[in-house]
Amino acid sequence: MGKINTILFDLDGTLVDSNEIIIQSFKETFKHYQPNVEYTREQIIEMIGPPLKETFKIVSEEPQVINEMIAYYRTFYQKHEFEYIKLYDNVIETLKKLSELDINLGIVTTKFEESAMPSINLFSIDKYIKNYSFLGSVSEHKPSPEPVFYVLKQFDCVDKALMIGDNPSDILAGKNAGILTCGIEWTLVKDRLKATNPDFWIKDYKEILEIVEKEI
Incomplete structure (x- = not known):
């Protein structure tokens, strides 16, 4: 005891x-790299948690593409982070x-x-x-x-x-x-x-x- x-x-x-800025960052990244695929909010919520390099494998297994997506995500996140987080x-x-x-x-x-x-x-x-x-x-x-x-x-x-x-x-x-x-x-x-x-x-x-x- x-x-x-x-x-x-x-x-x-x-x-x-930070849930909303994470969701918006995912949305913008997927919109840029998969313009013909639309993920629902619920689908994106299920993606929250693991490292980005794991999550973005749903788009590509290519390390270069994954790294580009991570960079795009982080740029959006850092630009808008303080608008959303509390x-x-x-x-x-x-x-x-x-x-x-x-x-x-x-x-x-x-x-x-x-x-x-x-x-x-x-x-x-x-x-x-x-x-x-x-x-x-x-x-x-x-x-x-x-x-x-x-x-x-x-x-x-x-x-x-x-x-x-x-x-x-x-x-x-x-x-x-x-x-x-x-x-x-x-x-x-x-x-x-x-x-x-x-x-x-x-x-x-x-x-x-x-x-x-x-x-x-």
Whole structure:
């Protein structure tokens, strides 16, 4: 028995509501490279989560084409990011209180560092979270446990850890790493997320404070 002293968060769709800019970036990229194919919003939502190089294989297996699509996507994303993104309710307040409780805080994202840090810095998330796993930090990505282990090793002492995310790959990465997991109510893929059977489920960030007070 013991209390959670380490929490890892996914970034997009978990801490930061970037769903709309991600959807629009996909739409514009597909429109440019597949002008005769129209993906529905629901189809695009199902694509959110994995690295872009995996997602864009539905268009081409050619590395050059995939790299061009990634560059096009990122250009649109970076140009319009701040028009769309926002924090979910009670994120900063909760991170502040967790930090005051000396909870280790980290982020595990499938974004490259240069793509992830603008939103992290914009909302001052970096004031509370110092340890990260970005795409490229390790050789494998979620649902592999490797990025989870990568962040956990950055802390001096980990007793019990919790992975929080909005995508099935987040929960599976936590489970594969042997740590506790938590799903979120505001996910766009609620049925698929619940099907992974996370240990906890929250409807508001403040509920995390209740979880860390429990002896587990």
